[in-house]
Amino acid sequence: MSRLIRSWIENANYAANPFPLNNLPYGVFSTEDLDPRCGVAIGDQILDVRALEEAGLVRLASKSLFDQAIWNPLMEAGSSLWSAFRMRLIELLIEGGETSLSGNKELRNRVLINAASAQLHMPIKVAEYTDFYSGKNHATNVGTLLRGPENPLPPNWLHIPIGYNGRASSVVVSGTDIQRPWGQLKSPEFDTPIFAPSRRFDIELEVGAIVGTASTGPITVAEADNNIFGYVLLNDWSARDIQAWEYHPLGPFQAKATATTISPWIITKAALEPFRTPTPEREKNLLPHLVEPRPLLYNIVLGVELKPEGAEATKLSATNMDQLYYSSAQQLAHHTTSGCPMSVGDLLGTGTISGSGKEERGSLLELSWGGKEPIDLGNGVSRTFIEDGDTLTLCGNALGDGYRIGFGDCIGKVVAAASDPYQR
Numbered sequence: 484m485s486r487l488i489r490s491w492i493e494n495a496n497y498a499a500n501p502f503p504l505n506n507l508p509y510g511v512f513s514t515e516d517l518d519p520r521c522g523v524a525i526g527d528q529i530l531d532v533r534a535l536e537e538a539g540l541v542r543l544a545s546k547s548l549f550d551q552a553i554w555n556p557l558m559e560a561g562s563s564l565w566s567a568f569r570m571r572l573i574e575l576l577i578e579g580g581e582t583s584l585s586g587n588k589e590l591r592n593r594v595l596i597n598a599a600s601a602q603l604h605m606p607i608k609v610a611e612y613t614d615f616y617s618g619k620n621h622a623t624n625v626g627t628l629l630r631g632p633e634n635p636l637p638p639n640w641l642h643i644p645i646g647y648n649g650r651a652s653s654v655v656v657s658g659t660d661i662q663r664p665w666g667q668l669k670s671p672e673f674d675t676p677i678f679a680p681s682r683r684f685d686i687e688l689e690v691g692a693i694v695g696t697a698s699t700g701p702i703t704v705a706e707a708d709n710n711i712f713g714y715v716l717l718n719d720w721s722a723r724d725i726q727a728w729e730y731h732p733l734g735p736f737q738a739k740a741t742a743t744t745i746s747p748w749i750i751t752k753a754a755l756e757p758f759r760t761p762t763p764e765r766e767k768n769l770l771p772h773l774v775e776p777r778p779l780l781y782n783i784v785l786g787v788e789l790k791p792e793g794a795e796a797t798k799l800s801a802t803n804m805d806q807l808y809y810s811s812a813q814q815l816a817h818h819t820t821s822g823c824p825m826s827v828g829d830l831l832g833t834g835t836i837s838g839s840g841k842e843e844r845g846s847l848l849e850l851s852w853g854g855k856e857p858i859d860l861g862n863g864v865s866r867t868f869i870e871d872g873d874t875l876t877l878c879g880n881a882l883g884d885g886y887r888i889g890f891g892d893c894i895g896k897v898v899a900a901a902s903d904p905y906q907r
């Protein structure tokens with residue numbers, strides 16, 4: 484396991500800090516004085532990359548890569564520049580390294596922004612969003628709840644990472660409020676559906692992979708891994724009652740279209756490299772085009788918290804990305820088998836990640852077992868699904884030797900449904 488790379492920014496070296504020099508995650512921020520721009524988190528500071536480029540300390544290409552408030556231009560510049568940029572950041576921030584930044588107080592004050600004073604924005608323009616279903620414990624739990632325990636996994640599940648095409652238009656950054664959706668609900672005791680706000684609104688604990696290199700035809704799993712730029716936490720908000728009525732036979736549609744929240748910092752593949760871990764042993768041999776050439780999952784500790792309005796947060800669940808049956812690279816390779824072109828900025832959700840234990844489940848649907856077993860939050864408060872005013876937080880950390888690669892929390896507060904949208 485690799486060790487902490489020390490920075491001259493002292494608090495970046497603290498073991499509890501999520502953003503040491505090993506991490507260098509990419510986000511977009513603004514302050515009262517600065518319009519939105521690309522930044523890199525280091526300790527409790529954000530490095531203003533646009534200002535750094537303007538000061539001549541980062542020159543990677545003949546044209547500017549950071550004059551827009553998104554990271555798509557760096558992704559489009561190609562993977563050799565991804566590495567060159569990270570190397571340059573390390574040169575500028577490493578303890579005892581080049582002093583053009585550390586030794587220049589005026590420049591330091593200009594390009595290092597106190598993170599507490601910054602607001603975070605969407606780090607990329609999402610091209611398209613696809614959501615997979617690659618957590619075996621989750622798929623088994625949901626299959627058991629919906630169809631019974633005999634055959635919880637569909638027959639294709641052990642052969643391909645199944646998924647559906649979601650909506651890029653409703654992907655939002657952490658901190659954005661989520662309004663409870665309306666939709667068609669049909670309970671078993673009635674013959675016809677009603678149109679009403681969802682009563683079974685839920686989260687899904689996922690990791691999102693961001694495609695950084697476009698492709699135009701089928702690619703191998705190894706090529707797919709090379710094409711991934713980085714990872715975020717992803718909450719695929721899900722209206723279970725809308726889903727249960729609409730999903731036959733084409734899968735989720737409006738149940739998942741309200742919003743998808745991502746964490747604000749893109750964690751690069753380079754930062755996660757020491758944490759690679761293989762997918763679990765195959766229960767059925769995969770066809771050759773989906774076999775992993777090397778470990779392509781990551782050891783990332785994941786958690787979910789729920790905070791009711793005006794109350795303390797309660798930890799609901801803890802699990803690990805290593806519980807997935809398929810890696811993001813396998814999902815991306817499968818996505819291209821038909822010849823489907825993939826674009827810079829495509830976002831792929833892994834599917835809900837649940838461990839095998841009860842307190843390792845990544846959705847309230849599973850934690851409350853379809854609403855039948857309320858989750859105790861203490862002080863006489865319990866939940867089956869999300870109530871208005873609840874704030875849901877996903878967190879993720881890869882734990883190194885004396886340091887951590889933190890993801891930055893993925894937060895969303897659920898607010899009450901609008902009044903009937905057709906009464907106007």
Ligand code: CA
Binds near residue numbers: 687719832835
């Ligand atoms: Ca999902």
